[in-house]
Amino acid sequence: MDEKRIREIFEKVASGLPLRLPVSTYRLQFNNDFTFDDARSVVPYLDDLGITDLYASPYFKAQPGSTHGYDVVDQNALNPEVGTYEEYQRMVNELKGRDMGLIADIVPNHMSIVGSENSWWNDVLENGQSSPYAAFFDIDWKPVKEELEDRVILPILGGQYGDVLERQEIRLVFESGAFYVNYWEHKLPVDPSTYDMVLSHRIEKLEEVMGTEDPSYQELLSIITSLRNLPHRTEQDPDRVTERLREKDVAKKRLNDLYGSSPEFKSFLDENVSIFNGDPEDPDSFDLLDRLLSAQVYRLSFWRVATEEINYRRFFDINDLGAIRMEDEKVFGEAHRLVFDLVRRGFVTGFRVDHPDGLYNPPEYFRRLQEGAFTALCTAEPNAESEARRFADLYREALANEPGGPLDRPFYIVGEKILMESERLSTDWPIYGTTGYSFMNLTNGVLIDSTTAKEMEKLYSGFTRQAQKFPEIFYGKKKLIMKTTMASEINVLGHRLNRISERDRHFRDFTLNSLINAIVEVIAFFPVYRTYISAAGINDSDRRYIEVAISKAKRRSLEINPAVYDFLRDVLLLAYPRRDDPSLRRECLEFTMKFQQLTGPVMAKGIEDTAFYNYNRLISVNEVGGNPERLGVPPDAFHGQNIERQKAWPFTMKATSTHDSKRSEDARVRISVVSEFAPEWRGCVIRWAGMNKKFKGRIEGRLAPDRNEEYLLYQNLMGVWPIGETAGEAFEDFIERIKQYMVKALREAKTNSSWLNPNTEYEDAVAGFSEKVLRYGPFLEDVKPFLRKVEHYGMFNSLSQLLLKITSPGVPDFYQGTELWTLSLVDPDNRRPVDYDHRMRLLDELRSRESSTDRAALAGELLGSKADGRIKLYVTYRGLNFRRENRGLMERGTYMPLHTSGSHAEQVIAYCQFSEGAAAITIVPRLVSKVCGLDGAPVGEAWGDTLVHIPQEASGGVYRDIFTDETVAVSDHNGVQAISMRDALSVFPVALLRKEPR
Secondary structure (H helix, E strand, O other), rough: OOOHHHHHHHHHHHHHOOOOOOOOOEEEOOOEOHHHHHHHHHHHHHHOOOOOOEEEOOEEEHHHHHHHOOOEEEEEEOOOOOHHHHHHHHHHHHHHHOOEEEEEOOOOEEEEOOOOOOOOHHHHHHHHHHHOOHHHHHHHOOOOOHHHHOEEEEEEEEOOOOHHOOOOOOOEEEEEEEEEEEOHHHEEOOOOOOOOHHHHHHHHHHHHHOOOOHHHHHHHHHHHHHHHHOOOOOOOOHHHHHHHHHHHHHHHHHHHHHHHHHHHHHHHHHHHHHHHOOEEEEEHHHHHHHHHHHHHOEEEEEEEHHHHHHHHOOEEEEEEEEOOOOOOHHHHHHHHHHHHHHHHHOOOOEEOOHHHHHHOOHHHHHHHHHHHHHHHHHHHOOOOOOHHHHHHHHHHHHHOOOOOOHOOOOOEEEEEEOOOOOOOOOOOOOOOEEOOOHHHHHOOOOOOOHHHHHHHHHHHHHHHHHOOOOHHHHHHHHHHHHHHOOOOHHHHHHHHHHHHOOOOOOOOOOOOOHHHHHHHHHHOOOOOOOOOOOOOOHHHHHHHHHHHHHHHHHHOOOOOOOOHHHHHHHHHOOOOOOOOOOHHHHHHHHHHHHHHHHHHHHHHHHHHHHHHOOOOOOOOHOOOOOOOOOOOOOOHHHHHHHHHHHHHHHEEOOOOOOOOOOOOOOHHHHHHHHHHHHEEEEHHHHHHHHHHHHHOOOEOOOEEOHHHHHHHHHHHHHHHHOOOOOOOHHHHHHHHHHHHHHHHHHHHHHOOOOHHHHHHHHHHHHHHHHHHHHHHHHHHHHHHHHHHHHHHHHHHHHHHHHHHHHOOOOOEEEEEOOOOOOEEEOHHHHHHOOOOOHHHHHHHHHHHHHHHOOHHHHHHHHHHHHHHHHHHHHHHHHHHHHHHOOOOHHHHHHHEOOEEEOOOOOHEEEEEEEEOOEEEEEEEOOOOHOOOOOOOOHHHHHOOOOEEEHHHHOOOOOEOOOOOOOOEEEEEEOOOEEHHHHEEEEEEEEOOEEOOOO
């Protein structure tokens, strides 16, 4: 393609940017029970619901049987369990036919390294540093433990190595010309240069049978010679590496041919393999296999070894997920071949990037991703490498000439970035925002009664007898993580810092232990998941986070020389005194980059997976990105964040349920209702504890569950108790789910049990307690009155939360199935199958009814039967279709909070969006128990004299509610232009008012 044509294509694509931005998204979880064909059948329903973009879980080739897709084994193949390429294309065509987009969830940080599915990893295990994929994985080939130099420790064994070996659980096998080591689901390649250990064993016996002149025997000797002469697996010279890879494959083919053509050799080799696999009655018989294993690239180890000695970076503390070096351009290019091809074909219109904080340099990764996507959009043919390079060059030139222009964000990309309460996403990142955890916590917070915070705290600390506040628990649990499951990573960082200190006489007296302890203390006090310092520099926010963590750590640990902390601060801030030493600068930068990759996993494991299960004052705020210290968000803060989001990130996702959330949106806001009934809740908990005490077990002198775990149980029951159920199949399923959850909660809390050291006796006692409580008649009767409150008011909370998500600035995201009441707990509970046939029927009925029935009457009917969930489906359907039809107003209209007055002014959230004569007003209730009783609803006269004030910009004319089709007038109320809440919510508990054209 000539230069002129390339420039024409470039300009054409650039002029149409950004290509596509979603109005709303719907998350589908793909696995072998929900395939591309299943999704295709759901697309028409999602279109009718008002969804504009399907947001898919990872559908690239994963471990067989994967239920989530994050254990990817091949970045460049679709998951065969989810469907074929043709089935995928049919799904995409169904989306295209309805002008719907597809946002793909991609996993750049890690891959599954279990079994034999990951060809890149297996090549590394076979060829070590000579593998073309050795640089793909984040492996430390020169680890602290010298015995592991040039080797990879594989902590996959269920027991001590020697015991596992002598139980014959590790077995040598020969298949298709190659040797493998099998251990349960793991199939590990054998270094070809060590094949002769098996092939030469007892070779004199074969010589006696075949004779030295036998061609097959001569062939075997030739093969053994070629294998012995293979370049070593640590070889780095390109020519020698190529020779090794070529010759070892040739030797395998020859060996396979010999095995198939010579019965004598086949018998000899089969017997050798059997001998290597040992005799359980003779421990010495395993020496042969032990020596063979000791000669491999990998060292098989007990899984517990990983906490201290693992030398490859993992996803968090999961040994089965190995991190990949996406900072390497070659790795990036190879890992994104398929996704960019899908972009080129118009199949994928956006990306959700999983766990970007695990990457070496997230902002740089996002820049490469945008460039790759744009280049793919320009490139008409696959593998047109020269044209692609030229488009990339033009892209960089244009971006340099116009920073922050359309080319800065040509493709819709969001990152799974968890922001702490006071943290803001850097506007320099070339993405459209995050996956929406902040909004999840914001909307839940505004539905909590903050006036009862002290009473809730008094009850919690008194009932559990737990004096520790959340910051102390959080600090302690982060340190626990660093001393147990992530001790190896901390140890490696400590040795890196020690090497830096040894290079300067001013710091060489700092001991290794003091440096490691300082790192632990600073990370324990780190206020955010990570910073983003790079060779490009450091921003003010990152500098402040490091200064705060250093300051707190220095005050806390008086036994460590303060100079150690000053040294660590200077290294992290790239302010090392000897700046004239380039190699030292590089070493400091490398330490900082690795430090940043570690703080995120420690934060996630310390807060999300540990502290959140220990501090249970009000568990609805124990959510990803949440702050359990804070009970409640004032409406002004809600409006402030909406305004900020519209200004900085108008296309960020807004989620209320995700596959990672600790509880579903409906369960969360049901638990928040507890805050409105603090005195009654206190009486209930004390009474229930008394009547259920007899069901507790006693394990080693301790009651099981303890009072903190019991308090967690009662709150979860309020959140996920099936609506109106105390018996039957659904209730039996509920009991099992609660038992499974409590065991998981115990292990996550790491107090009375853990994943590392499961206390099954204690776990059985807690599960048994949970079941006995839920089968105890007096408890079932006693729980009903309070449960009725939680169910009743929780449904109104859910509807308010739902409409706020639909109409607030940002892209509303829906997790599968949540358009009806969904009461689920953390995964895997939230990945249960969704009954789409039922939802399709309900939506068809609603659409039919609204076209043939008075809409106000339909709304009233749905309110009267709110327990069946149709009311939530109706709000979803009407709200999303309104947003789709009025996207200009909802995305670009001015956002204005509306003042309220009257007896229930504090129980209303209202705001207006207006643009060029069009306007929409959102009105929802909060803290509904203050508005109506159990037999009522927050509608009509329940609102008394409450008014929503309408500003001049939105006054005049008449508004029509999209749910009831009733008109609502703006009228004068003692000199104030306002809408009466009695009119706005006359028959329905939420309102979205559209200004009628004049």
